[in-house]
Amino acid sequence: MSTFDNLNNWKEEFLIQTSRSDPENFPFVVLGNNIDVDGENSRVTSTKEGVNVEEAFQCIAKDALKSGEEEDMTIK
16 A cells, blocks of 8 residues: 555656656556455556566557557647
């Protein structure tokens, strides 16, 4: 839970360190893992076992490409 509690702090620190020109519109993705955790709180990806890790990054890449295409269309 402490990891999730710190997400906003990490995002803010990232934006400060990288000096983003438009921080409000910078896309962030949070990817949880550890399907191997027992109990009801298990996740749908696992870096330890490699379950759905590639699929998660493919989804992120597709969303990034789609977002880039939409930006290109508005610039033209």
